[in-house]
Amino acid sequence: MSPATPDNGVGTVPGGASSPPGTAALELTGIVKSFGSQRALDGVNFELRGGEVHTLLGENGAGKTTLMNIASGMLRADAGSIAVDGKKVSIPTPAVAMSYGIGMVHQHYRLVERLTVAENLAIGWHETPRVVSRGALVDWAAEVCDRYGLQVEPRAAVDTLSAGERQRVAIVRALSRGARILILDEPTALLTPHEADALFENVRRMAGEGHGVVFISHKLREVMEISDRISVLRGGQLVATLARADAEVRELARMTVATDVPDVPVERASKSGRPILVATGASVGDHDEGRLHEIDLEIREHEVLGVAGVSGNGQVQLAELLTGTCEHDSGTVTQFEGGEAVNPTKGVGHIPEHHSQGLALAASLEFNAVLRSITKPPLRRGLVISRRRLRTAARELVDRAGLKKLQVQRPAGTLSGGQMQRLLVHRELDAGSRLLVAVHPTRGLDVAATNHVQMELLAARDRGVAVVLISEDLDEVLEMSDRIVVLYEGRIAGELARPEFDRNRLGLLMGGAA
Amino acid sequence: MTAGPSPIRRVIAVLAAALVAVVFISMQSSPLGGSVWEQIWLSTFGTGLGTTSVLQLAMPILFAGLAAAVCQRTGMWNIGIPGQMIMGAWTATWVAYHLSGVPQAPLVLAMMAAGVIGGGLWMLLPALARVYLGVSEIIGTLLLNFVAIQWLIYWTGGPWANTNQNGGGTLIAKPLPAQATLPQFTIGSTTIGLALLIGVALAVVLAAVYRYTQFGYRSALAESGDELVRYAGISVWRTRLVTLVLSGGIAGLGGVLLVLDQLHVLSTSLTADNSGYVGIVAAALAGNALLGVVPSALLFGFLAAIGSALQIMDVSGEIVTLLTGLVLIIACINVGKPRFLARRSSARGTSPPSAPAPEPAPTLDEVAK
Incomplete structure (x- = not known):
């Protein structure tokens, strides 16, 4: 069994009950995190509702991934609180996060390259039987992929898959373990445009099924395309949270980049050479x-x-x-x-x-x-x-x-x-x-x-x-x-x-x- | 450029291993009666004969250690030292059979040169595979050991077999010309072979090469990893190739000198003392410092002598193998924060902000809620 089973117990039901749309599925309040003397997050608030795609937008180093690493148990916050379905919880490890239905798909997916898709889906999960035949594992994996409408050949070794396929494996892995809250870290970074389109379709479908999706990105265009709400982070602080209808590309760009300091400090006599x-x-x-x-x-x-x-x-x-x-x-x-x-x-x-x-x-x-x-x-x-x-x-x-x-x-x-x-x-x-x-x-x-x-x-x-x-x-x-x-x-x-x-x-x- | 644990840690490692050995040896008693400790003393530094045997046992370990260290200084492994020693000795023997009428000095020099060439050529195949095809030199060198051993068995049991002496598990080739031998120097009751002195001189020369030449610096660059090599835009494939062949040549020289100094004939007992592998341990203990291999080889020669002493007392000499392993493990484990502890704090994607906001922005938290 996992080290900490939540009292509500919904987390381990595969494809489990999702929060009703519109209520806060995940709420982070006043999150502070420092690395040495650098403050990566400075009192950030973030709320994800069931059935919504909520984008975290910001430059590299703005604290997007750090914030979500805290929500998924990869890191622990120095201060602040986390609530799931309105209940205050502590998330010390990814396994505990999973038991609350929070699954994160990291930028590089964290799959075991030499193992097959089926093995990757099963490995490191407490519900995987200790002894299982290869055939049964493949059947189970095919069924799981089917259930979430994300097709990947279960017998294929992960190192033979494209980036898009690997990502599907990582998403299925999270969903099959009962993730109701799916965190996607820069999911399009390694994808071809075509694969990115497929991903967007899947993200929309998952949201339609009641999953809450956190979408980490710094690409304005895709943010405008996929999000229900957008939170902008800059330098470890939340700049704004906007509904997409209220967001405008130019304004978002201005918010992510910096404050309105004078643009050009001094004119220089520059002689361009050969x-x-x-x-x-x-x-x-x-x-x-x-x-x-x-x-x-x-x-x-x-x-x-x-x-x-x-x-x-x-x-x-x-x-x-x-x-x-x-x-x-x-x-x-x-x-x-x-x-x-x-x-x-x-x-x-x-x-x-x-x-x-x-x-x-x-x-x-x-x-x-x-x-x-x-x-x-x-x-x-x-x-x-x-x-x-x-x-x-x-x-x-x-x-x-x-x-x-x-x-x-x-x-x-x-x-x-x-x-x-x-x-x-x-x-x-x-x-x-x-x-x-x-x-x-x-x-x-x-x-x-x-x-x-x-x-x-x-x-x-x-x-x-x-x-x-x-x-x-x-x-x-x-x-x-x-x-x-x-x-x-x-x-x-x-x-x-x-x-x-x-x-x-x-x-x-x-x-x-x- | 000695990486890894500090010299103090290495000494502590040896002492710790020695302590374990003392406990184990004390638990043994000889079925022949008499003190085990006394026998150890007599077989090592307690007598001139003992000291002589320590030095003799250290000699091939010194060459093997130098061969291993040279490779390590370029970030590579030579696990094929026993095979290169065999091929060096075989080539030298072939030369000696053909130059039986030549006087001592030129004959010995020719044999040594042949040994270097034999060992170097034996390394050429894995070296080319490493440099041009990226095949791990660890695998290539290791596997060729088995080929070399079969080669040795074929020649000592076949074309070159000494039919008068063969038997008892050791195959011996026809005798070498009588003048194929190296001078020995006697100080008091201790004898030092010229071979050992050649080894020490070689260590000095190599240390200077690595310290004072471009080759040494290119090696250090190669040792620092492919990423840095790529960054620096300096090509090191030639350095790698030369290093591997040099390492094979040194091992081959060690093989010839073992024949000239101690065995006086090509035989399958050439690799019986495992010096080709012990040399790798000796180099590791020295942190691949070329001069450091000298005392390190002497230490392992001492250990080998203890092993023989125990065997004389009919006590298991395996303790020496145990001891060698212990020294390697204790000396080479670097104390540091275990990776699994370090991981959490340096989790991916959490690099601190590179551009913190220059001034506190007017927070729009109101908008957020």
Whole structure:
């Protein structure tokens, strides 16, 4: 049996009784959650009625997933209360959430890839018999899929399924365990448009049957299509809850993006130079994984090109494409130096999305500091590395990154996130003498360090370096860039030069609604 | 670039394992009478003969340890050391049979070179499979051990069989030329083989290579994982290939030296002491620090000598295997927060907001309700 069976007992009835439409099936009140010193949720209220599709809309990091992880027992709130059908409950684990009829379908579905659909449906559930024949399991799974009208071949191994099919398995799994409240975390993120349409149909049907559906998304268009009500989260706070009839795309975009701070802080005399990298129709990855499609982009000296967009829309691939660390399947990417096409790996710096991508965490600070320059003169002479120069160069960089007090022999993994980021930024500033691709360069830094990094990037631009700033922080992009392109679903959704910067327009482009 | 537990932890591991061993050995009594502890002392550092045997047992472990450590320093495993030792020894033996008239120094050098080539070539197949096809080098190297053992049995029992001596489970090949032997140095009553000194010198050279050359740094990059390699845009396939073949060559050299130094003939007892596998443990205990393999190999040589001492007393020598396992487990387990505890706090999708609202927005909670 599950560790805590609710007193009302309805939770374990498959396809069980749903709350009458219109009453609060799930109510979260004053939810607070912090990670370290970061407050991810700050007193958020949320209510889901039976039979409604209630969207949680917001940027990455707004707290949408965190809030629903609390409702589904993945995380525990620091403060606040949860009520199911008007009864106050405590949800310490996903199993308990399930017993209250709350099921969450995570973005990556959490299925066992090597097992079949039937096995995934049955595994880890207390009602699955301890001993069961393969045939009986398959029959049962087929019946369950049938009951919810979500067809998947029960004998197929999950790793052979498409993203849409996997999602159906995850949804059936939740429903078959008695979920009356279904939480879908970014359900369209990995789906093709066709699969997304099928999903919407299913979501509507489930709502019609009385299930409450929480739909987490940052895509404005689909939010307008599927929702009964919309709650907007920003920076861990609830901005508004609206009925769809009262919602308007432009207004939603404004609410998700930011407050009305002055758009363009200072006008800068920017002299755009010669192009140093030109991408023409460059595509990366196949369409199902939906990565980059036919990117046309010109990157110029003396210019900060801001790339705005919600992460997961191709930013990582774009950074790799521009730094020459991934192959493009079609189109061309050419780098120029003084007007001539050149070998692309020279003078390119890359501040990656995560520290771990650019640092060897088990290796010493010293090794990490010279990672870029170790195979080149003057550190290398022939086959030999000069230890003395290496040590000097490492010490100098570490000092410049503001880590003077640290021993260079320390493993890089023992540094704080901010320290790692400072080391990375300075190393890549050195490496990027022609092109610097910076992905979230100020993430995890305090205000002073953020300012410092931004000044360094601008200084690099002024030296003539082409800087590509990929960031989710629209304020940062607006403040730093000379030109902005918006990435949406692997395509360049729009391009704006500095005089035409417009927060609302960017918000719409980022949400795919323009 | 030694990752993993600190040196202090390693020493503690050895001491802890030793404590367990003391308890176990104390529980044993020899059917032959006499003190087990006294016999252990006499068979190891208590006598010159004992010390000599510790050093002899440590020699192949040192080479195997270096072979294992070199691979680990590039983030790969060589489980095929016994096979490479066999192939090194076999190739060297083939050379010796064909150069029987050559004087000692050139003959020995030729045999050593042949051993390096034999071991290296034996590694070439799994190395190419790893680099070009992505086939796990663990599987490739391990499986070739069984092939090498059959190869050895075929030659020592067939074309090269020494018909006068065969029997009793060990197959022995025809004798090598009499001058195929390495000098021994005697200090007091202890004898040190040149082979061991070659091993120590090799450790020093390798340590310098890894510290002072581009190759060493590329290895460290490769060790740090594919994601970083990809990020850095530095190609390491050549580094991986060279490393694997180098590792095989070192193991092959160990095999030749075992023949030249101790066995003086190719025989199936070449891998009887399991030094090819013990070397992997020795490298792990040293945290893959190349110089650290030297004391580590000596420790395992000491353990092996204890094993023989126990066998002399007709007490089970299996305690040594147990001890080896214990050292490996205790030394290599990194104390940290178990993953299942760490998971909750770092659950996916809960990264803190990257862009907290710059100023408290006028809350529209009224709208919400």
